[in-house]
Amino acid sequence: MMKPLIHVLALGGTIATRPDPTGAMQMGLGADDLTAAVPKLGNVADIRAETVSRVGSHSLAFDDIHALAGKIRASVADGVVVTQGTDTLEETSFLLDLLLDLGKPVIVTGAMRNPALASPDGPGNLLGAVRVAANPWMRAHARELGVVVVMLDAVFAAADVLKTHPTRIDAFAAPQTGPLAVLVEGRVVPMSLPVRDAVESARNLMGHHFGPAQPVALLWSSLDESDALMRAIAEGQGHLGYRGVVMGAMGGGHLPERTVASARALATRLPTVVSPRAGGGPLLRNTYGGGSSEIALRKAGLIWGGRLHPLKARVLLETCLRAGLARDTIAQVFDAFG
Ligand code: ASP
Numbered sequence: 001m002m003k004p005l006i007h008v009l010a011l012g013g014t015i016a017t018r019p020d021p022t023g024a025m026q027m028g029l030g031a032d033d034l035t036a037a038v039p040k041l042g043n044v045a046d047i048r049a050e051t052v053s054r055v056g057s058h059s060l061a062f063d064d065i066h067a068l069a070g071k072i073r074a075s076v077a078d079g080v081v082v083t084q085g086t087d088t089l090e091e092t093s094f095l096l097d098l099l100l101d102l103g104k105p106v107i108v109t110g111a112m113r114n115p116a117l118a119s120p121d122g123p124g125n126l127l128g129a130v131r132v133a134a135n136p137w138m139r140a141h142a143r144e145l146g147v148v149v150v151m152l153d154a155v156f157a158a159a160d161v162l163k164t165h166p167t168r169i170d171a172f173a174a175p176q177t178g179p180l181a182v183l184v185e186g187r188v189v190p191m192s193l194p195v196r197d198a199v200e201s202a203r204n205l206m207g208h209h210f211g212p213a214q215p216v217a218l219l220w221s222s223l224d225e226s227d228a229l230m231r232a233i234a235e236g237q238g239h240l241g242y243r244g245v246v247m248g249a250m251g252g253g254h255l256p257e258r259t260v261a262s263a264r265a266l267a268t269r270l271p272t273v274v275s276p277r278a279g280g281g282p283l284l285r286n287t288y289g290g291g292s293s294e295i296a297l298r299k300a301g302l303i304w305g306g307r308l309h310p311l312k313a314r315v316l317l318e319t320c321l322r323a324g325l326a327r328d329t330i331a332q333v334f335d336a337f338g
Helices: 031-036 062-074 089-099 122-134 136-140 197-206 228-235 237-241 257-269 294-299 310-322 327-335
Strands: 005-010 017-019 025-027 046-051 079-083 106-109 148-151 154-157 181-184 187-190 216-220 244-249 272-276
Touching: 005 031, 005 062, 005 122, 031 046, 031 122, 062 079, 062 089, 062 310, 079 122, 089 106, 089 148, 089 197, 089 310, 106 122, 122 136, 122 148, 122 181, 136 187, 197 310, 197 327, 216 228, 216 310, 228 237, 228 257, 244 310, 257 272, 257 294, 272 310, 310 327
Parallel strands: 005 046, 005 079, 079 106, 106 148, 216 244, 244 272
Antiparallel strands: 017 025, 148 154, 154 181, 181 187
C-alpha cells in the first residue's frame, strides 16, 4: 500500500532546542533534525521536512501564521504537521483553523520537555502527529475535524485546546470537550467529531482576504480593578495603536461596577469583546440585572464572546479586523460561539 506523503513544517520551540556550551537550551534544530531523530516515521509515511523558522512560539506573530497558512495551502502533501513551541500553540492552531479549510489533515504539535531532559516528549509527539495525519479516519474527516493539536497521544480541536501547565508533560487539554481521538499502540481511536458550525460561519463571514496586522488588547478583569487601562485605550492617542479589545470578564460576563462607564465608552470607539476569564462558556445573556451585568453590557454594545477562552477570542477578533469586518458583523461572528 502506498504511504501518504506528510509535510513536516518546523517553526522552532522547545522541540527544536539544543544545549549551548553553557548548557542553556537554544533554538537550533530544523525539520530535518527532528524527523531524522524519529526513524519510525518512515514506517508510517513518506516525509517531506521543511524548516520555516527557528523561533520560540512566544515570539511568533499573527503575520507568521498567515504566511504559514499560505505554505500549508500550497503543499501538495496528503497531510501537514506543524512543529512549534507550546507557549502559543493554543492560539496559533486556532488561527490556522480559522484560515484553512482543506480536505486534508493539518496537525500542530510540540514538546514540553526539551531534548536534553530525561524522556523528552518531542519525538513521541512528532510520531503521534504524523500517525494522526496519515490515519484514514482523520483523512476522511479532515474538513469536519479542522486543524487539530496532537500532544501526549491525544488529539484536540484547535478551538478548544488549552495549555494548562507551564512544564508538565500532560499540559494540553480541552477542558470543555475532551479529546477528539486518542492514540493507543499506534492506532488512532476516534472519540467524537467537533461541532464546527461557529468556525464555518466565521470563515464565511470573514472571506479570504486579510489585510495587515490589527493589534488587539487583552484586558483581564480582576478583583478591585480600576478602569485605568480601559481609559488609557479609549482616550489615548490613536487608542494606543489598538484596533480592538478583548476583556476576560468575570463569571457569566460581568465587569467591576467601577469600570463599566469606561467599558461602555471603549465599546463605542473600538470593537470590544467580552469573553469568559473562567476559560470556557458560554457566557450568560439574560440573567443578572444592574449596570455591570451581562444584560446591561450587551445593551451598551459590548460584543458577546460566547464560549471562547479570551486568548482564542483575541485571535478571532484580530482575524475579523484583518478581514475588514464592521462591528455588527464581528458581533455576528462571535454570536455563533454561544
Ligand atoms: N518557550 C517555548 C516556546 O513556546 C516553550 C515550548 O516550546 O514549550 O517556544
